[in-house]
Amino acid sequence: MSNDEDVYQEHVLDHYEDPYHRGQCEHATHAHEERNPLCGDIIEIQAAIDPSGKLAELFFDGDGCCISQASASMLVERLDGKTIDEVKNFSARDMLDLFGARLTPNRQKCCLLSWRALQAAIHSPLVEGDESASSSQPSGPALNEES
Template sequence: MSPSEPDIYAEHVLDHYEDPYNRGPLDTATHTDEGKNPLCGDVVHIDLKMDDDGKIIEAWFDGDGCVISQASASMLMEKIDGKTMEEIQAFTADEMLELFGHPLTPNRQKCCLLSWRILQGALKSPVAAGDDDVESNGARRKFGGPTLGEET
């Protein structure tokens, strides 16, 4: 007996949730942004390291929230790895929902699209060399507080 299509998607989603792609901080980020879904409290933080040509060298996320928001963030980090800024800007919300691969209600679509929205913000949010949270070598300083997952 083969699994049904929704079962395959559910397994794929759970795989990303339980073993996420590039989850954690990126100390050498050149671009970063964070946001939340005010309806449910899901939080996603995205760190990007881009080369001088605008290509993603590394893409990492962290956050706290439901399976959909966190799994979709993992899927998105995997999808954008090695892409250019132009390719990422051209990646639409509909394509993000398609990447997730499972039909969602409008409220749950907001969970899925949270990381996509934060990614678009990160592209426009370079880490300035003079920022207080940046070391002289360009690495981001840790603020020393709890991680997003530890806050409740």
């Protein structure tokens, strides 16, 4: 029996074909790009973080498999407008749960690419020295990723 539909569910394909906030963030203050060197998937996260620490705008762009791109769309939709603390508290496990479909360890990496990009982006101000919105500690409880 095939369980293709478990991974490529309707809502996954919907995000893949009609993504939320795919493109450029007009007033971006923070950005970070992550790549998976094994498969070439790329996700860039751009965020406009206001002085109160809110992600006023959140966008992604990238290229890669359905899982990497659809999960980025889901993540951006979920955390757009949220605060930095809410982003930091959004764990890798939360990301996998948000995606929904069960994934093998290799495909979990595809799913977590945008999550890693976002967690790094909130520490990556575009203007040098603007550390107001972040601490120097990487955040987001990571999964113990296997390869």
